[in-house]
Amino acid sequence: MAPAITLAAEAPTLSAANTGFMLICSALVMLMTPGLAFFYGGMVRVKSTLNMLMMSFISLGIVTILWVLYGFSMAFGTDSGGVVGWNSDWVGLSDIGLTELWDGTTIPLFVFLVFQMMFAVLTPALISGALADRVKFTAWGLFVVLWATVVYFPVAHWVWGSGGWAFELGVIDFAGGTAVHINAGAAALGVILVIGKRIGFKKDPMRPHSLPLVMLGAALLWFGWFGFNAGSWLGNDDGVGALMFVNTQIAAAAAVLGWLAYEKIRHGAFTTLGAASGAVAGLVAITPAGGAVTPLGAIAVGAVSGVLCAMAVGLKYRFGYDDSLDVVGVHLVGGIIGSLLVGLLASGKGQSDVEGLFYGGGLDQFWKQCAGVFGVLAYSLVVSALLAFLLDRTIGMRVSEDDEVAGIDRAEHAETAYDYSGAGGGARSTATAPADRAESKKVDA
DSSP states (O other): OOOSOOOSSSOOOOOHHHHHHHHHHHHHHHHHHHHHHHHHHHHSOGGGHHHHHHHHHHHHHHHHHHIIIIIHHHHHSEEETTTEEEOGGGGGGOSOOTTOBOTTSSSBHHHHHHHHHHHHHHHHHHHGGGGTTTBOHHHHHHHHHHHIIIIIHHHHHHHHSTTOHHHHHTOOOSSSIIIIIIHHHHHHHHHHHHHOOOTTTTTSOOOOSOHHHHHHHHHHHHHHHHHHHHGGGSOOSSSHHHHHHHHHHHHHHHHHHHHHHHHHHHHSOOOHHHHHHHHHHHHHHHHHHTTTSOHHHHHHHHHHHHHHHHHHTTHHHHHOOOOTTOHIIIIIHHHHHHHHHHHHHOBSSSSSSOBOGGGTOTTHHHHHHHHHHHHHHHHHHHHHHHHHHHHHHHTOSBOOHHHHHHOHHHHHHSOOSOOOTTSTTSOOOGGGSOHHHHOOOOOOO
């Protein structure tokens, strides 16, 4: 994220071009949450499709309101001890001028806050993929409220807020490798360790029911990611945003090839799910690194993340944690890879003059990256697990066993994703439709 400091001798003035660019980028990032809903929705069984869509969509409602009331102030207000921010003038966004600029930029404060709002919306939605099939929707909504308040808003301040400890240390996170992906991936791991496995995990078939839906979601994510990444420079007067745009495409492409190559060697097939997952893995990994590396560096980031994330998704079977849709394997692992590779591949010719080990800069930046990665990981993992434990012991996090077996869509939303009553052969209940025949094959790692 662009530093919130003024480097120019003269105070900046509002730029219509940069303002328009950032409004478009904000809309692109907003699109990523519905894109994620489709991506996750296609990966679950038929009986959980709507619940998966809703777990993403509800974040658009909850987090938007929290951001207006106090989230923006906590994340980007005046620093307190390097841990959290606060600015009472921003509470409720009631005392912000229409042309008031975000510090050191040429865009209105309103534009910056809405761009950051979309990041805040997306991040808890990422967690939902690990919890498919088994979490009460009310409990999920309360978890989003608590998690955004005590985890996301402070961590965003650490990484991007002036005075935040990671920001001041010099941790490079262009667009969210730590604050978004490691944060969400660690949270997902913490929650699933508390709530446990799905009924039938490693026994029953739990394959994606709609790979076309998965590919549609992946395509929307890829498209929106250009706004997510390139927009994080808050303008493009110096070309850094353009570099990030190019590196985003390159890394995603390299990761697709890396994931598919691993999959072919390991499992003997190039799968559609692998291609979609590989693209997301590359996008995750380049998010923190894309402003610091060259295009050749972006190929390395993408290829490494594609292979290692493909390997990592199988860890849940080895260690027995039920990460339903591989949030840990893709977002946590991909975020770690991209963040740490900054310390090796930073060229000194992008967002700053910081050079990584392979460019003669030694290991100084690598150790800074380690501090940011493992600081965020530990905090999010522990606090998220505690929040899940609190909710589980009070209102209960999981649906009943009968509801989980019958289908969480009917139990929590009184709807089903597909109506089979008009299919050939007469009326038929969606509750007894042969879901497994509608599912597509997923190669288990």
